[in-house]
Amino acid sequence: MKSISFLIKAFCLLILNFIMAPSTQAQFNGDFEIKRYYLGEENFYDWKAYQTPVNWDKQWFTTKNGMKSSTGSISMEEFYIFHEIKLQMDLSDHISFLYKQQQNSFFRPEDDYKEAEFRFGKNIYYSVIGFPTYDKKYGSVGHAISLGEAENLNFVRFSKLDQYIVYNEKNVENDRQSANDYYSATPVLYRLQSNYLLFDSCWINIDFKDEPETTFIDDDKAQKSHYQGRETHLQLEWQFDSNSSAGIKVMQDHETRQTIPDDSSANIDSDQLMRLEVYDLYMGFTIFDTDYLSLGFMRGYFQNLITDNNDSETYDFLLTSDQVYSKWQWYLDDNSDALYALQAGTFKIFKQKDQEIELDNDGIQIKATIGIIFHEAEKYDLVLNSTWDLDLIQEKQWDGGNVQFIFYF
Numbered sequence: 001m002k003s004i005s006f007l008i009k010a011f012c013l014l015i016l017n018f019i020m021a022p023s024t025q026a027q028f029n030g031d032f033e034i035k036r037y038y039l040g041e042e043n044f045y046d047w048k049a050y051q052t053p054v055n056w057d058k059q060w061f062t063t064k065n066g067m068k069s070s071t072g073s074i075s076m077e078e079f080y081i082f083h084e085i086k087l088q089m090d091l092s093d094h095i096s097f098l099y100k101q102q103q104n105s106f107f108r109p110e111d112d113y114k115e116a117e118f119r120f121g122k123n124i125y126y127s128v129i130g131f132p133t134y135d136k137k138y139g140s141v142g143h144a145i146s147l148g149e150a151e152n153l154n155f156v157r158f159s160k161l162d163q164y165i166v167y168n169e170k171n172v173e174n175d176r177q178s179a180n181d182y183y184s185a186t187p188v189l190y191r192l193q194s195n196y197l198l199f200d201s202c203w204i205n206i207d208f209k210d211e212p213e214t215t216f217i218d219d220d221k222a223q224k225s226h227y228q229g230r231e232t233h234l235q236l237e238w239q240f241d242s243n244s245s246a247g248i249k250v251m252q253d254h255e256t257r258q259t260i261p262d263d264s265s266a267n268i269d270s271d272q273l274m275r276l277e278v279y280d281l282y283m284g285f286t287i288f289d290t291d292y293l294s295l296g297f298m299r300g301y302f303q304n305l306i307t308d309n310n311d312s313e314t315y316d317f318l319l320t321s322d323q324v325y326s327k328w329q330w331y332l333d334d335n336s337d338a339l340y341a342l343q344a345g346t347f348k349i350f351k352q353k354d355q356e357i358e359l360d361n362d363g364i365q366i367k368a369t370i371g372i373i374f375h376e377a378e379k380y381d382l383v384l385n386s387t388w389d390l391d392l393i394q395e396k397q398w399d400g401g402n403v404q405f406i407f408y409f
Contacts, residue, residue, distance in 0.1 A: 003267060005225055009220075016212050017150070030192065032226075033257075034259060037317075038107070038319075039107050043075075043106075045321070045345075048280075048325060050070050051328060052381075052406065053327065054285055057237075058203060060406055061195050064087075065086065066085075066086060067084070067405075068405070068406045069083040071083075071403055072385070072387075072401065072402030073400035074400070082103065084100075084102045084103075085098070085102075086098070087100075093122060095118070095119055097116070097119075098119060099115070100114070101113070101115075106276070115129055119146075124147055125146045125147075126145060129141075136170045138167070142165065143159065143160065153197035155195040155196065157188070157192070157193045157194070158190075158191070159191045161188065162186050173367050182217055183214065185214070185215070187214040188214075189210070190209070190210045191209050191275065192206065194206040202236070203247075205234070206232075206233070207233040208233075210230050222262045223260065223261055226257065227254045228255070229253075229254065230252075232384075234251075235249045235250075236248050236284060243285055244284065245285075247281075248279070248281050249280040250278070250279055251277075252275075252278075253274075254275050255273075255274045257270075257274065257312065277302075280297075281297045281298075281371050282297075293327070293328050293329075294326065294327045295326050296325055298321075300321040300323075303317065313354070316353075317352070318350045319350075321345065321347045321365075322345045323344060323345030323346075324343070325342065325343040327339070338370075338371075338372055339369065339371035339372060339383065340368075342368055342369075344367075345364070346362065346364055366389075367387055367388065367399065368388045369388070371384055371402075380408065381404075381405060383405065385402035385404070
């Protein structure tokens with residue numbers, strides 16, 4: 001029965017992967033192209049409204065098999081999309097197969113990160129990780145060492161992934177492409193993960209990724225492109241008792257890009273600095289024995305700065321946002337809750353394009369959320385959300401819709 005169950009999960013995963021599969025370049029986060037990404041003044045309020053309730057976090061990080069997703073509108077043209085799938089099959093006491101897939105699209109469309117893992121050992125593990133692709137040159141292979149199990153809250157893992165490991169070897173000229181581009185060295189992703197409980201009450205979850213500088217050389221364009229990235233997700237939560245807790249979430253994504261002529265004596269043609277940061281302080285507690293109330297403060301920061309020898313190609317975008325929020329999960333029956341949320345705060349937005357200031361504004365945002373939650377312990381949690389623009393109540397009311405769910409396999 002266990003094998004049949006795993007095959008069913010794998011089949012469902014393949015169907016989902018087919019539906020949601022992006023381009024073949026699904027592993028490497030180092031997109032060398034410099035683009036003018038931006039956000040709207042209320043997008044950090046949208047982002048917060050579309051996050052799953054904080055009291056679901058620990059159960060998700062300690063489950064072996066499941067799918068988590070949130071999709072919601074952030075503009076007339078774009079969706080916020082987050083999904084994560086994880087599967088684990090223990091083939092024996094000392095051998096396991098794991099699969100992970102994640103996409104997080106906010107200010108730009110993101111490819112899925114996919115990782116297959118064969119893990120060997122018990123309590124202390126060695127793993128071979130990676131994922132093949134249709135074009136072999138985009139495949140990735142790496143290794144990991146881990147201690148403990150995430151579901152037991154005593155987990156630490158370090159991995160090194162060689163990305164596009166055979167790109168230079170497999171990048172041959174054919175009817176679809178030329179072969180005049182290559183990497184000066186194999187792009188590498190270093191990753192540190194931890195899911196740990198200290199002093200029986202302090203929960204720490206860490207996911208840190210580092211991509212050292214990578215250089216891509218294109219002889220057809222006679223240019224070199226450089227990329228460097230670093231991403232951090234941190235959650236620290238203190239459990240006061242079974243009914244109350246407080247914590248902080250930190251998310252940072254920093255990326256730099258450069259495009260320069262192949263002549264090393266030339267000046268930099270184009271240079272990009274991009275920073276996305278979120279800091280979220282929260283507390284949550286049970287009220288009336290059945291309801292759950294969370295309160296918090298969140299700061300959002302997004303910058304996209306592009307400098308260029310050609311002034312007409314320069315770009316400077318900056319959005320900052322500070323908000324307080326509350327979210328009330330109101331018990332209806334054993335399998336459903338009403339959801340009410342309120343967010344209020346300020347924003348500052350600035351955009352300069354081609355040396356001309358197009359936008360320099362600040363203001364207030366007030367957003368309300370009304371939704372319903374369906375749930376069954378150890379099986380699923382489902383949220384259907386509607387959001388309402390209270391600061392523009394005379395111009396428009398409806399702001400957007402959102403679906404969130406976690407399925408436990």
